Structures are given as structure tokens and as C-alpha cells.
Amino acid sequence: MDTFEQFFAATELGWPLLLALAWLVGELGHRWTKLPRISLYALVGFACAQLGGALLPAAGDSTGMLLANISFGLILFEFGYRINLRWLRINPWLGASGVFEAAVTGAAVYLLSRAWGAPILTSLLLASLSMSTSPAAIMRVVNEQRSAGQVTERVLHLTALNCVLSVFVFKVVVGFWAFDSSGNAWQAVSSSVLVLVGSAALGIAFGTGMPALLRSLGPLGRDATVAFAVAVILLVGIAQAFKLSPLLAALAFGLAARHRRVALTQTQRNFGALGELLAVALFTYTAMAVEWPRVMAGLGLALALVAVRLAAKVLCVTALARASGISWRKGALTGLALTPISVFVILLLDQTRYLGIDLLDQLAPLAAATLLLELAGPVVTQYALRRAGECRESEEA
DSSP, X not given: OHHHHHHHHHHTOHHHHHHHHHHHHHHHHXXXXXXXXXXXXXXXXXXXXXXXXXXXXXXTOHHHHHHHHHHHHHHHHHHHHHOOXXXXXXXXXXXXXXHHHHHHHHHHHHHHHHHTTOOHHHHHHHHHHHTOOOHHXXXXXXXXXXXXXXXXXXXXHHHHHHHHHHHHHHHHHHHHHHHHHHOOHHHHHHTTHHHHHHHHHHHHHHHHHHHHHHHHHSSOOTHHHHHHHHHHHHHHHHHHHTTOOHHHHHXXXXXXXHHTTOOOOGGGGGGHHHHHHHHXXXXXXXXXXXXXXXXXXXXXXXXXXXXHHHHHHHHHHHHTHHHHTSOHHHHHHHHHHTOOOHHHHHHHHHHGGGGTOOHHHHOHHHHHHHHHHHHHXXXXXXXXXXXXXXXXXXXXX
């Protein structure tokens, strides 16, 4: 057996084997159960991570991290392109509901964590990350179900607001963490405000430059898919090299490209076969980062955190539903669809390792919550969109 494992390690067959297994389970499982493929990819990743050994890649593997960041960058670019800032100006109650639910969610989780006996900084980190919603899971479910309508668009826009607010608060808290640990004020500032500004500026620069480059090359056609994919890969690489946030940079890239009026064709949804392949790697890798001992250590607080977070989002969005122009029922379904969190949280935490801080090891409740929502979050979003009658796949079935 040792010789067999050494053969796999020497020939670097771990990732090809894992991707093939995750894809097969995802396709067959979706066909038999109608569950989202990404939940099944995550299940394979988590199960394989617990097996260990040399047959499969380990959590934190550099190849997996690179594939995950590139995949998330492509998803965030497409996600950012779907966001219409003009809509937020026309309907300010939509933006208000996003800020309101994120603030209430963060405050509720902070109070819960403190009541559970967690330190202040740990509670602040849990609160900041709980504000977010995973754009990767939302986009995959929306595209897989071919969902369109009021609830779908509101979920996309509220998710974008959640992510920006969560990244901002998280970076500020990490800055305080760095200052508290080292006493270096410059490190605290550079790890928060400067990272946010630099990441956004980098994404906007790409979003302004790429459309101009493509127009100079001729009509925008199907080749634009490859051009934007290459640009996102380059953007992620630059962001990682300069210790910026690839998440915020890719989101800003998509937003800027949309408002430069670049028309993306239908062939670019999910970035075709490339996006599908990288999505398998993304959801498999992020589930591998969650270890069973961490899950068990924080399971009690995690269950309470998931319940409080879900209740806060549903109640807040529902409370402002009429003011923002939809029924209370659609408001409740919108809040319910904001359940996913895992991919965004895990990749954001992974980036703190540049600072020498391994927060995932210190946030056991969050590890348990991410596993629960990695598997169940996309299912809840799928259910909410179907109940809203916005899934074409379910209508045609």
C-alpha cells in the first residue's frame, strides 16, 4: 500500500483523481437527487480530506489554492458584472435593507459569541464573517437553475453589499488583531485600509483597461470569453503577489466592466467548460480546509450561529420588503436565499496567512458553521428560488 501511495504522490495524480471523483459524484448525485452539484463537490472534498494519506492532495495544497482563487475570481467577475449600481440609486431602500440586515446579523452573532464566552476579537471576527453571503454558491445555483426574477436580482445585489461590508469590517478587525499582536500600527493600517483601496483600484484599472483593449482589437465576439478569463487569472496572480484581496479586486473588475458597457454574450456564462472545471476544484478544495476535530470542537456555537444568522437575515429583509417594493413573502424568500457563506469565508481566511495568522485554526465554531452551510446553503438557496417560481429548470421538468 505504501508503494501505491508513493506512486500517486510521485506522479502528482492526487488532484486529477480528486477532480474526477468530485465531478462524477456531482453529476450522478444531481441526476438522482436534484441537489446542487456544488454541495456534492463539497461533500467529496470534506470526506476525502478526512481520509488523509498520499493518495489525495492535502488541505492547504498550493495547487488547490491557486485553482480555487482563479475559479472564485472568474465567478466574482461574472457576479460583479450582474450588479447594476443604478438600481441601488433608483431604489435606495434596497441598499438600506442590505446594510440593515448585515449590521443586525453582525451584531446578533457578536452578542451570541460573547454570551458563549468567546474573547472580544474572536467574536468580532465571527460577526464580520457572518455578515457575508457566498457569491460563488449564489452564482452557481442561479446559473444551474437558470433563475431570473425579482428575488434572484435582489439576492445578487444584497450578496454584493454583504461581501463588501464583510470584507471591510473583517480587514479592520484583522488590522486591530495585527496591532494587538505586534504593536506595529503601520502593519495594522496596511492590512486593512490600504489592502481595500489597493484591491478596488486594481480591479477598476482592469475593468477600464480591458474593454478599451478589446475594442481596439475589433468587434467583441466569442473570443472575449478567453480574453476576460486570461485577465481574471492575471488579476488574481497580481493581487496575490502584492498581498491584496483577489476577492475584492475581481468583484471590482466585473463592476467596472459592466459600467464600461461591455456586452457579454450567453456563451460567457460560467465561462463555459473552463468555469465548470474550476468550480469543481473550488468547492472541493474549500471543503477540504474544514477538519473534523475543528467541526466537533465548535459544533454547539456553530449551530446557534447558523440559526441566529439565518433568522437575522430573513427578518431584516422581510421587514423592509414592502418599502423596497416587494411582498413580505418575496422578502422572506430573499433573506432565506442569502444562507450560503462557506467559500467566501474560507478563502478570505486563507489570505490572512500572508500576515502569519491562521485564523481558521482559532475559529472552531466558524469551521463547523462553514461545513454545515457548505453542504446545506446551496440547497436552501435553490429551495427559496424555486418557491419564488424563478427557476426555469424546475418549470421545464
